[in-house]
Amino acid sequence: MERPLVVGVDGSDPALRALDWAVDEAALHGLPLRIVHASTWEHYEPPESGPDAGEPPGEQVLAEAVAGAAVERARSRTADVEIGAEVLPEEAVDALLREAHYAYALVLGSRGRGEILGRLLGSVGVEVAARARCPVVVVRGDRAGLAGSHRSILLGVGEPAKSAEAVRFAFREAEARGCLLKAVRAWRCPAHERSDDPPLLATQAQSYHDKQAAEQLDAALAEAAAEHPAVTVRRTTVEGPAHKVLVHRAAAADLLVVGAGHRHGHFGLPLGRVAHSALCHADCPVAVVPEHT
Numbered sequence: 001m002e003r004p005l006v007v008g009v010d011g012s013d014p015a016l017r018a019l020d021w022a023v024d025e026a027a028l029h030g031l032p033l034r035i036v037h038a039s040t041w042e043h044y045e046p047p048e049s050g051p052d053a054g055e056p057p058g059e060q061v062l063a064e065a066v067a068g069a070a071v072e073r074a075r076s077r078t079a080d081v082e083i084g085a086e087v088l089p090e091e092a093v094d095a096l097l098r099e100a101h102y103a104y105a106l107v108l109g110s111r112g113r114g115e116i117l118g119r120l121l122g123s124v125g126v127e128v129a130a131r132a133r134c135p136v137v138v139v140r141g142d143r144a145g146l147a148g149s150h151r152s153i154l155l156g157v158g159e160p161a162k163s164a165e166a167v168r169f170a171f172r173e174a175e176a177r178g179c180l181l182k183a184v185r186a187w188r189c190p191a192h193e194r195s196d197d198p199p200l201l202a203t204q205a206q207s208y209h210d211k212q213a214a215e216q217l218d219a220a221l222a223e224a225a226a227e228h229p230a231v232t233v234r235r236t237t238v239e240g241p242a243h244k245v246l247v248h249r250a251a252a253a254d255l256l257v258v259g260a261g262h263r264h265g266h267f268g269l270p271l272g273r274v275a276h277s278a279l280c281h282a283d284c285p286v287a288v289v290p291e292h293t
Contacts, residue, residue, distance in 0.1 A: 004026075006033075007107040010092070010109075018109040018110075018139040022139075023081060026081045032083070033081050034084050037088070038088045038094075096128045105134055108125050135287050140283075140285060140286065141285060145250075145254055146284070152181070155170040158259050159220075160219045164291065166258060166260075167220055170183075171227070181233045183220075186239070186246070187212070188240065217235055221235070246277075250284050254284055255284060255285050256285070257289060260288050260291060
């Protein structure tokens with residue numbers, strides 16, 4: 001059975017933008033769209049607490065209205081997508097992580113209802129992207145990026161052995177959209193090579209590291225490129241911190257794809273610096289793709 005594209009909604013403006021993006025994405029890939037709204041009204045307002053025995057509680061009515069309005073909005077956007085919706089009686093993170101086991105991808109807004117105004121990314125998005133077993137797309141960015149007018153996908157390529165899933169996802173997206181795939185691998189010289197060597201040796205060291213990065217980039221892309229020969233790929237190696245390089249280049253992309261880089265300890269960013277920076281600062285939607293080992 002075909003896995004659906006799942007989008008989480010809560011009635012907020014960022015969630016509505018995510019819904020619109022998800023509808024277009026489902027149509028692009030020929031996927032069914034599953035709309036979910038997490039609500040724990042049953043924990044706080046049991047059915048018997050309604051003003052009349054025959055009337056549902058107010059929070060239940062609100063939850064069903066959020067899901068119903070999302071379905072209407074999705075259907076008004078396209079008639080070519082199979083659309084279903086469900087109110088899930090769980091906390092948002094738990095509900096979305098459960099959905100991730102059966103989804104092609106999860107789509108979320110950059111900040112949900114009730115999030116503190118001004119935060120760069122809602123806590124739900126961070127936790128779900130860090131723990132989900134499927135790709136998570138956080139819909140954010142400027143009007144051009146949301147509209148897909150750049151006609152390009154940006155792929156951040158890490159170590160070849162840890163980038164395979166992100167690479168495959170990016171190629172599928174580029175092929176479905178018929179657009180350019182920009183594959184970027186950032187590299188840096190070790191500190192002692194940048195500071196201690198004379199200019200000639202420093203230049204030689206930079207040339208060595210750039211060549212090594214190009215070889216690693218080619219290795220990471222080889223299998224997916226062979227599977228998707230119609231996709232035009234522009235390969236670039238750049239000296240600099242990967243998180244800064246990708247955020248800067250995302251301004252000219254319709255989607256930024258990065259690997260998850262999950263951390264299992266209690267210290268540091270749960271997604272790693274690259275994915276976390278992209279989710280907080282990129283000017284286009286960001287797909288965080290877990291690597292299954």
